Amino acid sequence: MKYLSIFSFLFILTAAQSCLSADEDPVAVPPITGSVVDPGVGGARQPNQVWLDLSDMNPETKKLNQTVNLRTDWDLGFYSGDEYRVILNGSIAMAVAKIPNATQINSVKQSDVQNLMNEVQVGPFGASVLQYIDNPTGNFLTQTTGIEPVKENDADNPVYLLNLGRKLDANSNIPPGSVSLSGDIRGWKKIQILRAPNGYKIRYADLNDTDYKEYIITKDAAYNFSFFSFNSGSTVKIQPEKKKWDIAFTTFTNEVFMGTSSAGSYFYADFVITNTAAGVSAYQVNVTGSLDQAYKNFKLSDIDATKFISNDQRAIGDKWRTTTGTVEVQGAFVYSDRFFVIKDANGFYFKLRFNKMKNVDGERGYPNFVFDPL
Template identity: 65%
Template sequence: MMKYLKILSLLSMMAATQSCLSADEDPVAVRPMTGSEVNVAVGGATEPNQVWIDLSDHDKPGINKRTDWDLGFYSGDDFRVIMNGSLAMTVIKVPDATDLSKIKEVNVESLKEIAQVGTFDSGNLKYIDNPNGNFLTQTSGIDVIKENDADNSIYLVNMGREIPAVGSIAPGSVALSGDERGWKKVQIVRAPNGYKIRYADLNADNGNIKEYIITKDPEYNFTFFNLKTGSPVKIQPKKKNWDLVFTTFTNEVFMGPGNSAGSYFYADFIATNTLNGVGAYQVNVTGSLDEAYNAFKLKDVDASKFVFNDHRAIGDKWRTTTGTAANPVPFVYSDRFFVLKDAEGFYFKLRFNTMKNSKTGERGFTNFEFEPL
């Protein structure tokens, strides 16, 4: 009898110990044991895909078409909305507008000419999200969504460009911008634990205005919404389940040091998950890249160099799209690699090998390798 009581007592202790762990708790992060080489499914010279990669689980990337979403609704405490920069979207306030149904295309023709990417005017930065990714404090794009419905502006939304049909694209070149995706008129207000979006085509009357309630999901940074299908879509993986996204990107371009030319559309871009603590920095190499990369260990990490406040820490710095006088074709730089710290505090080194198909020269075939430190 005593033996059975001891077994029962032991089982009770085990159950009590397990009950202290919530079913909602994240599993304990386990450091990856080895690195790997990754072929990123960007999709070729039209770069149709956004690819979200977690270095701790790189075999299961998140992949979506760039046209799968238009707006992202923040799930945190603030009420902020971002645009799909992979399509060169823009927004502009419709002055003095209070009634969505009364806005017609004829009233906004002059605004359509202004709210464009690539006009080489520094003033057009106000029509896009902050390129550094700090959307919570940005004064561009869509304003913070206010408590009082009447305080929220009506916006004219430039839906950007379609992904072009695959045609004859010269080796080393890209074709990112197809037909115009059109325009929408949009107003966003708060709803219980989320947002309400009201939107329509420009000439729609009151009977054709659509509405949708978007609820915040704390497991994700954003709830994404497709204005053409009128439905939410899953785009990013869960908050801490990605480190890098390979994408096209609306960035700020410069004519020279300190001379901004405003917004411009980039190919072959990499953004980091700064919203959840991912940081990165570049290591410059003067000699052999192979030797420097292989020799770099955890003790060599310089914590002061990590960039946590700009998701362009890698950005376009890993490649040149114009080439050089000596090598006038796009190529991956061979004089640098990168160090990344993920949301769990693990360190990695990364080097980029290709941005083109080695046989055909077609762009949109990125390959990189990484190792945990």
């Protein structure tokens, strides 16, 4: 990350200064400043996923570089590590289920899975539907939901019914303060995933097709995942390299609760995930009094290392904003009693404060935050 050399330089200077006697002049250190960031989420339909590396500053514009893709640009992510794991695109509300007693993909017809299609959905239908989505924590290596680990023996890998989620909404008349995340149904696929040398083999077809298509996906150790799109029939670049993003703005398939009881899965707007797969962690700092003053005064020595959340990509999640109004403030707004601390994959620390989630016209999908290295 691009702050590496700067932080290394500061560390050397700090060590040198600690050896100075009281009557020696300290070495002047130029200040390192953060930045104000406007992630390109794209408005009330929130069509984009935005991946951000808090150390990747454009030297010309003095703004943070952003990697942006449409939420519908990919369908499945194939893990590049030693294990064989596959994730769903939760940003378009995908879901999946193993088809009972199915071993041959070409033999499956829509009539065989019609009842299952009514179940494999994202929605608050009770805790039982959580089995059809990825674990919202992002702990894909240990999850028991979604797609099973891909087994070495081809015959041990099931055929799945895959709900492709929703298209982007084409509606342009969205009331201020609201969002419209879901367009038409994208349809269904039947799929089977096998191992291949240093990668995966995916077989896929429409439900009534009698011949499947096949594609080989090779693991790339520079990335957390290789991403596959049914639209292109090939892999696509989505996330930056695994240690070159810290947080991402996205829509998100999460678990929702009624009181303390799970009500199932639910589709969230204005969501922020952390790159836990590469070791990024974060925690929330609660503030009483002036947020401006608390954020300004917070320094490296104030960090509480015991509070970092490294096993849940929702450490920030939806905790930075609310969508319920008050007498004074109607509709969605950013909390003014908190900020966040982030530890990136290289061990550097940042503080981050959200400023807004709407533009001047009240349209959601225009977040803004400021961050500073610690």
